Amino acid sequence: MTTGRGADQTLAAGGPARHIPVLRDAALAALAVAPGKIYLDGTFGAGGYTRAILATPDTRVLAIDRDPNAIRDGQALVQEMQGRLTLVETRFGELAQAAAAHGFTPLDGAVFDIGVSSMQLDEAERGFSFRTDGPLDMRMEQSGRSAADLVNEADEETLADILYHYGEERLSRKIARAIVHDRVAKPFTSTKPLADLIGRLVPHKPQDIHPATRTFQALRIAVNDELGELVRGLAAAEQCLKPGGRLVVVTFHSLEDRIVKQFFAARSGRGAAKSRPLPGEPAVAPPTFRCDNALFGKQPIIADEQETARNPRARSAKLRVGERTDAPALGIDAGLNALAGLPQRTVRRR
The missing domain is CATH 3.40.50.150 (Vaccinia Virus protein VP39)
Incomplete structure (x- = not known):
């Protein structure tokens, strides 16, 4: 942090x-x-x-x-x-x-x-942002398990829980299911493909926050145990x-x-309790x-x-x-x- x-x-x-x-x-x-x-x-x-x-x-x-x-x-x-x-x-x-x-x-x-x-957001190579494509990393200490490791290895239920509880993403199960399906053909290694996938799944209006915002927040929190x-x-x-x-x-x-x-x-x-504890x-x-x-x-x-x-x-x-x-x-x-x-x-x- x-x-x-x-x-x-x-x-x-x-x-x-x-x-x-x-x-x-x-x-x-x-x-x-x-x-x-x-x-x-x-x-x-x-x-x-x-x-x-x-x-x-x-x-x-x-x-x-x-x-x-x-x-x-x-x-x-x-x-x-x-x-x-x-x-x-x-x-x-x-x-x-x-x-x-x-x-x-x-x-x-x-x-x-x-x-x-x-500073972290502005460095595409750190993988915190989907504004520009970069490695799906998100590690604050630049060591240990990355976001790519989590996205490509966690089971569907674990991913859904992370997205729901850490990102407050209502469509967490739908997104997790799609990630698990698509990673079989091609693992997620950079930020843009993951953001694009979520953009196709989550209904949104032009004035809304980017639909991938909550998922990226959740992954970052999980990767760094924030x-x-x-x-x-x-x-x-x-x-x-x-x-x-x-x-x-x-x-x-x-x-x-x-x-x-x-x-x-x-x-x-x-x-x-303000009262005296019972024996x-x-x-x-x-x-x-x-x-x-x-x-x-x-x-x-x-x-x-x-x-x-x-x-x-x-x-x-x-x-x-x-x-x-x-x-x-x-x-x-x-x-x-x-x-x-x-x-x-x-x-x-x-």
């Missing part, structure tokens, strides 16, 4: 967009950036949030990204900041180890900007933040936002985050009209924030893991 990402659905898989940090000012305000503090940018990308944080004197930033291209391209900024920026190639779920190894614990704040970056990494990253940030430290997360589609919303709800004690029942853990309206105002925070006019990607962005309490971190439990998994099929898809 790299920064800048984010994006309105019309651009999420198929359209070009210049890198513009979404909700930058709102994120900085939510972080309460102050001189001399240390922060984590969990999705470095082109360095938009990192630069904004480092504009405050004497701040230091640990920035991480799983994409080696982002790490390579960020070295000039590392040199420019003269020791105030540490840039590490790693995943969300491993941020606690990175923070400890580089002396960035406890943190005063952490910011995540979830999704795919405009929801699993988000869950692990939230738990790792909980572990690394000091009392009073802020966790800010910007999401761009409902699957991500649902995970963040439910994480903060669970960690802030909303919905938890034999486990005690309710004290809240690890404060997310109340009195502290932050109504959530989620969304872009105003000026920002959406300036940056169309901001239209679907939602920012949520929590402030760490002094309660011990809870780690990853079954409830958190369930947020990132594929739910059981509950409807019969066409």
Whole structure:
């Protein structure tokens, strides 16, 4: 998951967009950036949030990204900041180890900007976009199993589940059936043939998003285990933040936002039983985050009209924030893991 990402659905898989940090000012305000503090940018990308944080004197930033291209391209900024920026190639779920190894614990704040970056979309050879034909890849780390491997090897039921749950594609079974049928004669190795196949199957109007957008989103999420990494990253940030430290997360589609919303709800004690546990029942853990309206105002925070006019990607962005309490971190439990998994099929898809 790299920064800048984010994006309105019309651009999420198929359209070009210049890198513009979404909700930058709102994120900085939510972080309460102050001189001399240390922060984590969990999705470095082109360095938009990192630069904004480092504009405050004497701040230091640990920035991480799983994409080696982002790490390579960020070295000039590392040199420019003269020791105030540490840039590490790693995943969300491993941020606690990175923070400890580089002396960035406890943190005063952490910011995540979830999704795919405009830089990745603009590089046809990465295979994230169907705007131009390229290898069916989608691997953020440029290693491991690719989208082509998934499309050509997964069975029909698995493909249908991925498209339905990660892409919210109503015609997931129909698309999966067609993929499995057509790949026998010729495996899918590039983006255009797959996008063309979906375009023939999914009814759409010229003003609609490209019919392949939801499928490409689903494949990208599955290939990179994006929801699993988000869950692990939230738990790792909980572990690394000091009392009073802020966790800010910007999401761009409902699957991500649902995970963040439910994480903060669970960690802030909303919905938890207020009465004393009965004998034999486990005690309710004290809240690890404060997310109340009195502290932050109504959530989620969304872009105003000026920002959406300036940056169309901001239209679907939602920012949520929590402030760490002094309660011990809870780690990853079954409830958190369930947020990132594929739910059981509950409807019969066409």
